Amino acid sequence: MEMILEFLRDVLSQPALLIGIMSCVGLIALKRPFHKIMTGTLKPILGYLMLAAGAGVIVSNLDPLGKMIEHGFHITGVVPNNEAIVAVAQKVLGVETMSILVVGLLMNLLIARFTKFKYVFLTGHHSLFMACLMSAVLGTVGLSGIELILVGGFLMGAWSAISPAIGQSYTSKVTDGDEIALGHFGSLGYYLSAWVAKYVGKAEESTEDIEIPEKWGFLRDSTLSTALTMIVFYLIAAIAAGSEFVATLSDSMSPYLFAVMSAMNFSVGVAIVYSGV
Secondary structure (H helix, E strand, C coil): CHHHHHHHHHHHCCHHHHHHHHHHHHHHHCCCCHHHHHHHHHHHHHHHHHHHHHHHHHHHHHHHHHHHHHHHHCCCCCCCCHHHHHHHHHHHHHHHHHHHHHHHHHHHHHHHHHCCCCCCCCCHHHHHHHHHHHHHHHHHCCCCHHHHHHHHHHHHHHHHHHHHHHCHHHHHHHHCCCCCCCCCCCHHHHHHHHHHHHHHCCCCCCHHHCCCCHHHHHHHCHHHHHHHHHHHHHHHHHHHHCHHHHHHHHCCCCHHHHHHHHHHHHHHHHHHHHHHC
């Protein structure tokens, strides 16, 4: 009996397995065939493991960038990227994040079932980001354990059901119907933009009609865009820090080549995280 309890404890302490169990239960409840249950359970688990793998690549290549920024500019640098930061945070808050994610989904379903807010938040990666944010913020204010999970799950589930309703009139106008809602935790900004657009924009003019020159089409590739952007940042940081300081980080590699390679490795890490998400 003790071995079984230890095994269950180990399973529940693995965030990847938690999200896989949640998917498995949902698929069984929907009476899906075995092959769909199997693939639908394994994919979230493998995706989360990819998230963790990408985090390792990102962290290892952020370390020299941080040191170059601190030495060259005497400031501490940050990376404002949801996927990258959440992936790194999972090394510390993995169990809390997945637990809040599960409780939040259940709360969202209950609210959609028993209140007038008939919205189920299906943008899974944003739910993951919000669950991670909740675990970090609530932990900072002193909550922990089951209290942290329940409070975080309630807040996330309630906002998941309420936020799409706030600007549904704008969403309906854009989609020419009322069959879909916007599931995004940045939706308040979009609704504000829609409200402003009523007074300064023209409904007959759409950004979808803008033609992008073919020579700039490569920027639509997020991996290439990330690599090019980070190369600029790494090189600026390397120049500011000086070749002598960068040489202490590059392990005999040319300092500026080291900066370029670190930037590209960072973009690879982000790409792995994107695939996991």
